[in-house]
Amino acid sequence: MTRRKRYVQVGVGARSRGYTVALVKTMKSTCELVGICDTNRGRMELCNRKIVKDLKGKAVPMFLDTEFDAMIRRLKPDVVVVTSVDCFHDQYIVRAMDLGCDVVSEKPMTTDAKKCQRIVDAVNRTGRDLKVTFNCRYMPAMVQVKDLLMQGVIGKILSVDVHWILDVDHGASYFRRWHSEIGKSGGLLLHKATHHLDLANWFLSANPVEVFAMGGRRFYGAQSGMVKRYGLQGHSERCLTCRRRGKCPFFMDIRKSADLKGMYLNCEKHDGYIRDRCVFHKKINIMDTMSLVVRYDTGAFLSYSLNAFTPYEGFRYAFNGNKGRLEFEHIGAPLTSQGKVLPAKGMPGGMRIRLYPHFKLAQSIPLKKFKGSHWGGDDRLMADVFGAKSTKDPYLRAANYASGAMSILIGAAANKSMRTGQPVKIASLVKGLPPARLPKMKQW
Ligand SMILES: NC(=O)c1ccc[n+]([C@@H]2O[C@H](COP(=O)([O-])OP(=O)(O)OC[C@H]3O[C@@H](n4cnc5c(N)ncnc54)[C@H](O)[C@@H]3O)[C@@H](O)[C@H]2O)c1
Structure with missing residues:
Protein backbone atom coordinates (compact mmCIF):
# COMPACT_ATOMS: atom_id res chain seq x y z
CA MET A 1 0.00 0.00 0.00
CA THR A 2 1.31 3.48 -0.90
CA ARG A 3 1.78 5.98 1.93
CA ARG A 4 -0.93 8.61 2.30
CA LYS A 5 0.28 12.12 1.41
CA ARG A 6 0.50 14.61 4.28
CA TYR A 7 -1.25 17.94 3.74
CA VAL A 8 -1.50 21.25 5.61
CA GLN A 9 -4.04 23.96 4.79
CA VAL A 10 -3.31 27.70 4.90
CA GLY A 11 -6.40 29.90 5.19
CA VAL A 12 -9.43 28.19 6.73
CA GLY A 13 -12.29 30.44 5.57
CA ALA A 14 -15.34 29.60 3.48
CA ARG A 15 -13.61 28.04 0.48
CA SER A 16 -11.28 25.88 2.55
CA ARG A 17 -14.19 23.75 3.78
CA GLY A 18 -14.46 21.72 0.59
CA TYR A 19 -10.73 20.94 0.85
CA THR A 20 -11.04 19.93 4.50
CA VAL A 21 -13.91 17.56 3.65
CA ALA A 22 -11.82 16.02 0.85
CA LEU A 23 -8.66 15.66 2.97
CA VAL A 24 -10.35 14.36 6.13
CA LYS A 25 -13.19 12.34 4.66
CA THR A 26 -13.78 11.71 0.96
CA MET A 27 -10.12 11.35 -0.07
CA LYS A 28 -8.79 9.91 3.18
CA SER A 29 -7.50 6.75 1.51
CA THR A 30 -4.85 8.87 -0.26
CA CYS A 31 -4.63 11.98 1.96
CA GLU A 32 -4.07 13.01 5.55
CA LEU A 33 -4.67 16.53 6.91
CA VAL A 34 -1.95 17.14 9.50
CA GLY A 35 -2.20 20.86 10.31
CA ILE A 36 -3.88 24.19 9.61
CA CYS A 37 -2.62 27.78 9.51
CA ASP A 38 -4.46 31.12 9.51
CA THR A 39 -4.19 34.65 10.89
CA ASN A 40 -7.48 34.08 12.76
CA ARG A 41 -7.41 31.67 15.69
CA GLY A 42 -11.22 31.69 15.93
CA ARG A 43 -11.62 30.32 12.40
CA MET A 44 -8.98 27.63 13.05
CA GLU A 45 -10.87 26.53 16.17
CA LEU A 46 -14.11 26.47 14.15
CA CYS A 47 -12.39 24.36 11.48
CA ASN A 48 -11.25 21.87 14.11
CA ARG A 49 -14.74 21.70 15.63
CA LYS A 50 -16.14 20.88 12.16
CA ILE A 51 -13.45 18.21 11.63
CA VAL A 52 -14.40 16.50 14.88
CA LYS A 53 -18.19 16.96 14.83
CA ASP A 54 -19.16 16.81 11.16
CA LEU A 55 -16.33 14.78 9.64
CA LYS A 56 -15.67 12.46 12.61
CA GLY A 57 -11.96 13.16 12.31
CA LYS A 58 -9.27 14.19 14.81
CA ALA A 59 -8.50 17.86 15.56
CA VAL A 60 -5.19 18.93 13.97
CA PRO A 61 -2.48 21.31 15.28
CA MET A 62 -3.14 25.03 14.60
CA PHE A 63 -0.51 27.59 13.61
CA LEU A 64 -0.70 31.36 13.16
CA ASP A 65 0.63 32.86 9.90
CA THR A 66 3.83 33.86 11.74
CA GLU A 67 4.40 30.17 12.58
CA PHE A 68 4.21 28.87 8.97
CA ASP A 69 7.89 27.83 8.79
CA ALA A 70 7.67 26.16 12.20
CA MET A 71 4.58 24.24 11.04
CA ILE A 72 6.38 22.93 7.94
CA ARG A 73 9.47 21.92 9.93
CA ARG A 74 7.45 20.19 12.65
CA LEU A 75 4.77 18.46 10.56
CA LYS A 76 6.83 17.73 7.41
CA PRO A 77 3.89 17.87 4.97
CA ASP A 78 4.24 16.73 1.37
CA VAL A 79 1.83 19.36 0.10
CA VAL A 80 0.64 22.81 1.24
CA VAL A 81 -2.93 23.74 0.23
CA VAL A 82 -3.29 27.52 -0.09
CA THR A 83 -6.81 28.91 0.40
CA SER A 84 -5.96 32.21 2.09
CA VAL A 85 -6.82 35.74 0.95
CA ASP A 86 -5.51 36.13 -2.65
CA CYS A 87 -2.72 38.66 -2.03
CA PHE A 88 -0.92 36.19 0.29
CA HIS A 89 -0.96 33.21 -2.08
CA ASP A 90 2.47 34.04 -3.51
CA GLN A 91 4.20 34.22 -0.15
CA TYR A 92 2.94 30.76 0.92
CA ILE A 93 3.49 29.18 -2.51
CA VAL A 94 7.10 30.40 -2.71
CA ARG A 95 7.97 29.61 0.92
CA ALA A 96 6.38 26.15 0.76
CA MET A 97 8.35 25.24 -2.38
CA ASP A 98 11.59 26.60 -0.87
CA LEU A 99 10.95 24.40 2.17
CA GLY A 100 10.60 21.33 -0.06
CA CYS A 101 6.81 21.01 -0.43
CA ASP A 102 4.52 20.77 -3.45
CA VAL A 103 1.60 23.19 -3.52
CA VAL A 104 -2.10 23.18 -4.42
CA SER A 105 -3.32 26.77 -4.71
CA GLU A 106 -6.79 28.16 -5.10
CA LYS A 107 -7.35 30.59 -7.94
CA PRO A 108 -6.21 33.27 -8.58
CA MET A 109 -2.64 31.97 -8.41
CA THR A 110 -1.65 35.50 -7.37
CA THR A 111 -2.69 39.14 -7.74
CA ASP A 112 -0.10 40.93 -9.90
CA ALA A 113 2.75 40.37 -12.36
CA LYS A 114 5.56 40.93 -9.80
CA LYS A 115 4.20 38.22 -7.51
CA CYS A 116 3.67 35.98 -10.53
CA GLN A 117 7.35 36.41 -11.42
CA ARG A 118 8.34 35.33 -7.86
CA ILE A 119 6.25 32.19 -8.26
CA VAL A 120 7.64 31.37 -11.72
CA ASP A 121 11.20 31.87 -10.38
CA ALA A 122 10.46 29.60 -7.40
CA VAL A 123 9.09 26.81 -9.62
CA ASN A 124 12.15 27.09 -11.88
CA ARG A 125 14.50 27.18 -8.84
CA THR A 126 12.98 24.32 -6.83
CA GLY A 127 11.36 22.07 -9.48
CA ARG A 128 8.39 21.59 -7.13
CA ASP A 129 4.87 20.92 -8.41
CA LEU A 130 2.29 23.73 -8.22
CA LYS A 131 -1.33 22.96 -9.11
CA VAL A 132 -3.89 25.74 -9.52
CA THR A 133 -7.42 24.55 -8.86
CA PHE A 134 -9.63 25.76 -11.69
CA ASN A 135 -12.84 23.99 -10.69
CA CYS A 136 -14.72 25.42 -13.72
CA ARG A 137 -12.69 23.16 -16.03
CA TYR A 138 -14.28 20.19 -14.26
CA MET A 139 -17.93 21.28 -14.64
CA PRO A 140 -19.56 18.72 -16.97
CA ALA A 141 -21.16 21.46 -19.13
CA MET A 142 -17.77 23.12 -19.68
CA VAL A 143 -16.23 19.77 -20.59
CA GLN A 144 -19.01 19.21 -23.12
CA VAL A 145 -18.22 22.55 -24.79
CA LYS A 146 -14.48 21.83 -24.74
CA ASP A 147 -15.13 18.43 -26.29
CA LEU A 148 -17.20 19.93 -29.15
CA LEU A 149 -14.55 22.56 -29.87
CA MET A 150 -11.77 19.92 -29.77
CA GLN A 151 -13.70 17.79 -32.28
CA GLY A 152 -13.59 20.80 -34.61
CA VAL A 153 -17.38 21.27 -34.96
CA ILE A 154 -16.83 24.95 -35.86
CA GLY A 155 -13.36 24.47 -37.37
CA LYS A 156 -10.54 26.83 -36.44
CA ILE A 157 -11.71 29.37 -33.86
CA LEU A 158 -11.13 32.88 -35.16
CA SER A 159 -12.77 34.91 -32.40
CA VAL A 160 -14.78 34.57 -29.19
CA ASP A 161 -17.11 36.95 -27.33
CA VAL A 162 -17.26 36.30 -23.58
CA HIS A 163 -19.61 38.19 -21.27
CA TRP A 164 -20.14 37.52 -17.58
CA ILE A 165 -22.62 39.37 -15.41
CA LEU A 166 -22.69 39.08 -11.62
CA ASP A 167 -25.95 39.88 -9.89
CA VAL A 168 -26.82 42.22 -7.00
CA ASP A 169 -26.52 39.31 -4.54
CA HIS A 170 -23.34 37.43 -5.56
CA GLY A 171 -21.81 40.40 -7.42
CA ALA A 172 -22.51 42.75 -4.50
CA SER A 173 -20.87 40.31 -2.08
CA TYR A 174 -17.45 41.09 -3.60
CA PHE A 175 -17.95 44.71 -2.54
CA ARG A 176 -18.78 43.73 1.07
CA ARG A 177 -15.63 41.62 1.57
CA TRP A 178 -11.81 41.89 1.34
CA HIS A 179 -12.21 41.41 -2.40
CA SER A 180 -13.28 45.10 -2.64
CA GLU A 181 -9.70 46.28 -2.00
CA ILE A 182 -7.39 45.96 -4.99
CA GLY A 183 -4.35 45.35 -2.76
CA LYS A 184 -6.04 42.19 -1.40
CA SER A 185 -7.71 40.71 -4.49
CA GLY A 186 -6.08 42.43 -7.49
CA GLY A 187 -9.61 43.52 -8.48
CA LEU A 188 -12.26 41.42 -10.18
CA LEU A 189 -10.16 41.05 -13.36
CA LEU A 190 -7.75 38.98 -11.24
CA HIS A 191 -9.95 37.55 -8.53
CA LYS A 192 -13.04 36.63 -10.53
CA ALA A 193 -12.11 36.86 -14.20
CA THR A 194 -9.28 34.35 -13.62
CA HIS A 195 -12.01 31.65 -13.90
CA HIS A 196 -13.57 33.15 -17.04
CA LEU A 197 -10.25 33.84 -18.75
CA ASP A 198 -8.78 30.47 -17.86
CA LEU A 199 -11.84 28.90 -19.46
CA ALA A 200 -11.30 31.06 -22.56
CA ASN A 201 -7.61 30.02 -22.75
CA TRP A 202 -8.56 26.38 -22.23
CA PHE A 203 -11.54 26.37 -24.63
CA LEU A 204 -9.33 27.91 -27.35
CA SER A 205 -6.23 25.86 -26.39
CA ALA A 206 -4.31 29.11 -26.79
CA ASN A 207 -1.96 31.39 -24.88
CA PRO A 208 -2.68 35.14 -24.63
CA VAL A 209 -0.22 37.51 -26.34
CA GLU A 210 -1.57 41.06 -25.97
CA VAL A 211 -4.32 42.83 -23.99
CA PHE A 212 -6.12 46.19 -24.15
CA ALA A 213 -8.71 47.18 -21.53
CA MET A 214 -11.01 49.85 -20.14
CA GLY A 215 -13.00 49.88 -16.93
CA GLY A 216 -14.43 51.87 -14.06
CA ARG A 217 -16.39 51.84 -10.80
CA ARG A 218 -19.86 52.99 -11.82
CA PHE A 219 -22.24 51.45 -9.27
CA TYR A 220 -20.63 50.50 -5.93
CA GLY A 221 -18.27 52.56 -3.74
CA ALA A 222 -18.53 56.06 -2.34
CA GLN A 223 -18.07 58.00 -5.58
CA SER A 224 -20.55 56.25 -7.89
CA GLY A 225 -23.49 58.55 -7.03
CA GLY A 272 -11.26 42.96 13.15
CA TYR A 273 -12.33 41.71 9.70
CA ILE A 274 -15.85 42.95 8.84
CA ARG A 275 -17.77 40.61 6.49
CA ASP A 276 -20.84 42.88 6.04
CA ARG A 277 -19.14 46.12 5.05
CA CYS A 278 -21.30 48.63 3.16
CA VAL A 279 -21.16 48.19 -0.63
CA PHE A 280 -20.87 52.00 -0.86
CA HIS A 281 -17.93 52.26 1.56
CA LYS A 282 -15.11 54.66 0.76
CA LYS A 283 -12.39 51.99 1.02
CA ILE A 284 -13.75 50.18 -2.05
CA ASN A 285 -11.23 50.70 -4.85
CA ILE A 286 -11.92 47.87 -7.32
CA MET A 287 -13.88 48.26 -10.56
CA ASP A 288 -17.35 46.94 -11.27
CA THR A 289 -17.50 47.54 -15.05
CA MET A 290 -14.70 46.14 -17.24
CA SER A 291 -14.11 45.41 -20.92
CA LEU A 292 -11.05 44.04 -22.64
CA VAL A 293 -9.74 42.56 -25.87
CA VAL A 294 -7.05 39.88 -26.14
CA ARG A 295 -4.99 38.58 -29.06
CA TYR A 296 -3.94 34.92 -28.82
CA ASP A 297 -0.97 33.00 -30.20
CA THR A 298 -3.37 31.07 -32.49
CA GLY A 299 -4.47 34.38 -34.05
CA ALA A 300 -7.88 34.28 -32.29
CA PHE A 301 -9.34 37.45 -30.74
CA LEU A 302 -11.26 37.54 -27.47
CA SER A 303 -13.61 40.30 -26.39
CA TYR A 304 -14.58 40.03 -22.73
CA SER A 305 -16.75 42.06 -20.40
CA LEU A 306 -17.56 41.75 -16.69
CA ASN A 307 -20.30 43.71 -14.91
CA ALA A 308 -20.97 43.11 -11.22
CA PHE A 309 -24.31 44.84 -10.50
CA THR A 310 -26.90 43.21 -12.77
CA PRO A 311 -30.42 42.04 -11.77
CA TYR A 312 -29.61 38.44 -12.75
CA GLU A 313 -26.40 36.45 -13.15
CA GLY A 314 -25.14 34.69 -16.26
CA PHE A 315 -22.56 34.26 -18.98
CA ARG A 316 -22.20 33.80 -22.70
CA TYR A 317 -19.30 32.33 -24.66
CA ALA A 318 -19.88 32.74 -28.42
CA PHE A 319 -17.17 31.10 -30.53
CA ASN A 320 -16.85 32.07 -34.22
CA GLY A 321 -15.01 29.48 -36.32
CA ASN A 322 -14.25 29.03 -40.01
CA LYS A 323 -16.93 26.25 -40.09
CA GLY A 324 -19.62 27.88 -37.93
CA ARG A 325 -20.55 29.35 -34.53
CA LEU A 326 -21.06 27.76 -31.12
CA GLU A 327 -22.97 29.58 -28.37
CA PHE A 328 -22.85 28.56 -24.73
CA GLU A 329 -24.85 30.57 -22.23
CA HIS A 330 -26.39 30.62 -18.81
CA ILE A 331 -29.17 32.95 -17.72
CA GLY A 332 -29.94 32.90 -14.00
CA ALA A 333 -33.04 34.06 -12.13
CA PRO A 334 -33.41 37.73 -11.12
CA LEU A 335 -32.65 38.10 -7.40
CA THR A 336 -32.88 40.62 -4.59
CA SER A 337 -29.56 41.49 -2.97
CA GLN A 338 -30.58 39.15 -0.13
CA GLY A 339 -30.71 36.28 -2.64
CA LYS A 340 -34.53 36.03 -2.89
CA VAL A 341 -35.68 34.89 -6.34
CA LEU A 342 -37.97 37.37 -8.13
CA PRO A 343 -40.65 36.09 -10.49
CA ALA A 344 -39.64 36.29 -14.16
CA LYS A 345 -42.53 34.63 -16.01
CA GLY A 346 -41.97 34.09 -19.72
CA MET A 347 -38.31 35.11 -19.50
CA PRO A 348 -35.50 32.85 -20.83
CA GLY A 349 -33.43 30.98 -18.25
CA GLY A 350 -31.04 28.08 -17.68
CA MET A 351 -28.02 26.75 -19.56
CA ARG A 352 -27.88 26.18 -23.32
CA ILE A 353 -25.42 25.04 -26.00
CA ARG A 354 -26.34 25.97 -29.58
CA LEU A 355 -24.40 24.98 -32.68
CA TYR A 356 -24.75 26.88 -35.97
CA PRO A 357 -22.65 25.14 -38.67
CA HIS A 358 -22.18 27.10 -41.90
CA PHE A 359 -24.77 26.13 -44.56
CA LYS A 360 -26.36 23.38 -42.39
CA LEU A 361 -29.19 23.10 -39.88
CA ALA A 362 -28.55 24.72 -36.51
CA GLN A 363 -28.99 22.47 -33.48
CA SER A 364 -29.46 22.74 -29.75
CA ILE A 365 -27.06 20.34 -27.98
CA PRO A 366 -28.65 18.55 -24.99
CA LEU A 367 -26.72 19.17 -21.79
CA LYS A 368 -25.49 16.23 -19.74
CA LYS A 369 -27.01 16.04 -16.24
CA PHE A 370 -24.86 17.12 -13.29
CA LYS A 371 -25.13 17.82 -9.59
CA GLY A 372 -22.92 19.09 -6.78
CA SER A 373 -21.38 22.45 -5.85
CA HIS A 374 -20.14 24.81 -8.58
CA TRP A 375 -22.20 23.00 -11.25
CA GLY A 376 -20.64 19.66 -10.39
CA GLY A 377 -17.06 20.96 -10.71
CA ASP A 378 -15.85 20.75 -7.12
CA ASP A 379 -16.13 17.00 -6.46
CA ARG A 380 -14.48 16.13 -9.79
CA LEU A 381 -11.67 18.61 -9.12
CA MET A 382 -11.04 17.21 -5.61
CA ALA A 383 -10.96 13.64 -6.91
CA ASP A 384 -8.42 14.62 -9.59
CA VAL A 385 -6.18 16.69 -7.30
CA PHE A 386 -6.27 14.48 -4.21
CA GLY A 387 -7.04 11.00 -5.58
CA ALA A 388 -4.67 8.23 -6.57
CA LYS A 389 -2.71 8.75 -9.81
CA SER A 390 -5.31 9.89 -12.30
CA THR A 391 -5.92 8.29 -15.67
CA LYS A 392 -4.89 10.21 -18.78
CA ASP A 393 -7.22 13.17 -19.23
CA PRO A 394 -7.85 14.09 -22.92
CA TYR A 395 -8.93 17.58 -21.80
CA LEU A 396 -5.77 18.23 -19.69
CA ARG A 397 -7.87 19.81 -16.93
CA ALA A 398 -5.23 19.65 -14.20
CA ALA A 399 -3.75 23.16 -14.38
CA ASN A 400 -0.15 23.89 -13.44
CA TYR A 401 1.53 27.22 -12.71
CA ALA A 402 1.74 28.12 -16.41
CA SER A 403 -2.06 27.97 -16.81
CA GLY A 404 -2.45 29.76 -13.46
CA ALA A 405 -0.13 32.50 -14.72
CA MET A 406 -1.69 32.85 -18.19
CA SER A 407 -5.14 33.57 -16.77
CA ILE A 408 -4.03 36.09 -14.13
CA LEU A 409 -1.60 37.80 -16.50
CA ILE A 410 -4.52 38.77 -18.75
CA GLY A 411 -6.02 40.53 -15.70
CA ALA A 412 -2.68 42.07 -14.72
CA ALA A 413 -2.12 43.27 -18.30
CA ALA A 414 -5.68 44.66 -18.36
CA ASN A 415 -5.11 46.56 -15.09
CA LYS A 416 -1.89 48.01 -16.55
CA SER A 417 -3.61 48.85 -19.84
CA MET A 418 -6.33 50.74 -17.94
CA ARG A 419 -3.67 52.73 -16.08
CA THR A 420 -1.58 53.57 -19.16
CA GLY A 421 -4.19 53.63 -21.93
CA GLN A 422 -1.87 51.34 -23.97
CA PRO A 423 -2.06 47.68 -25.09
CA VAL A 424 0.18 45.42 -22.96
CA LYS A 425 2.15 42.37 -24.15
CA ILE A 426 1.98 39.36 -21.80
CA ALA A 427 5.66 38.56 -22.46
CA SER A 428 6.61 42.00 -21.11
CA LEU A 429 5.18 41.14 -17.67
CA VAL A 430 6.94 37.89 -16.68
CA LYS A 431 10.12 36.13 -17.83
CA GLY A 432 10.83 32.37 -17.87
CA LEU A 433 7.19 31.31 -18.21
CA PRO A 434 6.53 28.38 -20.59
CA PRO A 435 3.27 28.22 -22.59
CA ALA A 436 0.40 26.47 -20.79
CA ARG A 437 -0.11 22.74 -21.51
CA LEU A 438 -3.35 22.60 -23.51
CA PRO A 439 -5.03 19.85 -25.55
CA LYS A 440 -4.74 19.72 -29.35
CA MET A 441 -7.70 21.03 -31.34
CA LYS A 442 -8.92 19.37 -34.55
CA GLN A 443 -8.76 22.00 -37.28
CA TRP A 444 -10.28 22.35 -40.73
N1 LIG B 1 -12.65 28.23 -6.96
C1 LIG B 1 -13.70 28.78 -6.39
O1 LIG B 1 -14.82 28.54 -6.81
C2 LIG B 1 -13.50 29.69 -5.20
C3 LIG B 1 -14.62 30.12 -4.48
C4 LIG B 1 -14.40 30.96 -3.40
C5 LIG B 1 -13.11 31.35 -3.06
N2 LIG B 1 -12.06 30.93 -3.77
C6 LIG B 1 -10.69 31.31 -3.39
O2 LIG B 1 -10.39 30.72 -2.12
C7 LIG B 1 -9.57 31.58 -1.34
C8 LIG B 1 -10.26 31.87 -0.01
O3 LIG B 1 -11.46 32.56 -0.22
P1 LIG B 1 -12.66 32.51 0.86
O4 LIG B 1 -13.90 32.81 0.13
O5 LIG B 1 -12.55 31.26 1.63
O6 LIG B 1 -12.30 33.77 1.77
P2 LIG B 1 -12.49 33.88 3.37
O7 LIG B 1 -12.36 35.32 3.69
O8 LIG B 1 -13.71 33.17 3.78
O9 LIG B 1 -11.23 33.06 3.93
C9 LIG B 1 -9.91 33.50 3.83
C10 LIG B 1 -9.13 32.96 5.01
O10 LIG B 1 -7.77 33.36 4.87
C11 LIG B 1 -7.33 33.82 6.16
N3 LIG B 1 -6.18 34.72 6.00
C12 LIG B 1 -6.17 36.05 5.77
N4 LIG B 1 -4.89 36.50 5.72
C13 LIG B 1 -4.08 35.43 5.89
C14 LIG B 1 -2.68 35.26 5.94
N5 LIG B 1 -1.83 36.27 5.77
N6 LIG B 1 -2.22 34.01 6.16
C15 LIG B 1 -3.05 32.95 6.34
N7 LIG B 1 -4.38 33.07 6.31
C16 LIG B 1 -4.90 34.28 6.08
C17 LIG B 1 -8.54 34.49 6.76
O11 LIG B 1 -8.45 34.66 8.15
C18 LIG B 1 -9.64 33.52 6.35
O12 LIG B 1 -9.78 32.50 7.28
C19 LIG B 1 -9.35 32.83 -2.18
O13 LIG B 1 -8.12 32.74 -2.82
C20 LIG B 1 -10.46 32.80 -3.18
O14 LIG B 1 -10.11 33.44 -4.38
C21 LIG B 1 -12.24 30.08 -4.82
Missing part, protein backbone atom coordinates in the same frame (compact mmCIF):
# COMPACT_ATOMS: atom_id res chain seq x y z
CA MET A 226 -25.69 55.59 -6.00
CA VAL A 227 -25.75 56.58 -2.30
CA LYS A 228 -27.54 59.80 -3.25
CA ARG A 229 -29.84 58.03 -5.72
CA TYR A 230 -30.94 55.57 -3.02
CA GLY A 231 -31.10 58.35 -0.35
CA LEU A 232 -28.57 56.59 1.91
CA GLN A 233 -26.49 59.61 2.99
CA GLY A 234 -25.15 59.08 6.53
CA HIS A 235 -24.93 55.27 6.14
CA SER A 236 -22.58 53.35 8.45
CA GLU A 237 -19.42 51.41 7.68
CA ARG A 238 -21.35 48.14 7.97
CA CYS A 239 -24.89 46.80 7.72
CA LEU A 240 -25.02 45.54 11.32
CA THR A 241 -24.98 49.05 12.78
CA CYS A 242 -26.46 51.02 9.87
CA ARG A 243 -29.05 53.73 10.45
CA ARG A 244 -30.18 53.50 6.82
CA ARG A 245 -30.90 49.76 6.89
CA GLY A 246 -34.67 50.26 6.41
CA LYS A 247 -34.08 52.13 3.16
CA CYS A 248 -31.15 50.22 1.70
CA PRO A 249 -31.82 47.55 -0.97
CA PHE A 250 -28.37 46.07 -0.15
CA PHE A 251 -28.95 45.60 3.59
CA MET A 252 -27.81 42.17 4.81
CA ASP A 253 -28.28 40.85 8.35
CA ILE A 254 -25.16 38.82 9.07
CA ARG A 255 -26.79 37.43 12.24
CA LYS A 256 -29.43 35.63 10.15
CA SER A 257 -26.94 33.20 8.59
CA ALA A 258 -25.49 30.68 11.05
CA ASP A 259 -22.53 30.12 8.70
CA LEU A 260 -21.63 33.81 8.31
CA LYS A 261 -22.16 34.46 12.01
CA GLY A 262 -19.97 31.53 13.08
CA MET A 263 -17.21 32.09 10.57
CA TYR A 264 -16.92 35.89 10.59
CA LEU A 265 -19.03 37.81 13.17
CA ASN A 266 -17.96 35.56 16.04
CA CYS A 267 -14.33 35.70 14.87
CA GLU A 268 -14.08 39.49 14.48
CA LYS A 269 -12.42 39.85 17.87
CA HIS A 270 -9.33 38.06 16.53
CA ASP A 271 -8.59 40.26 13.50
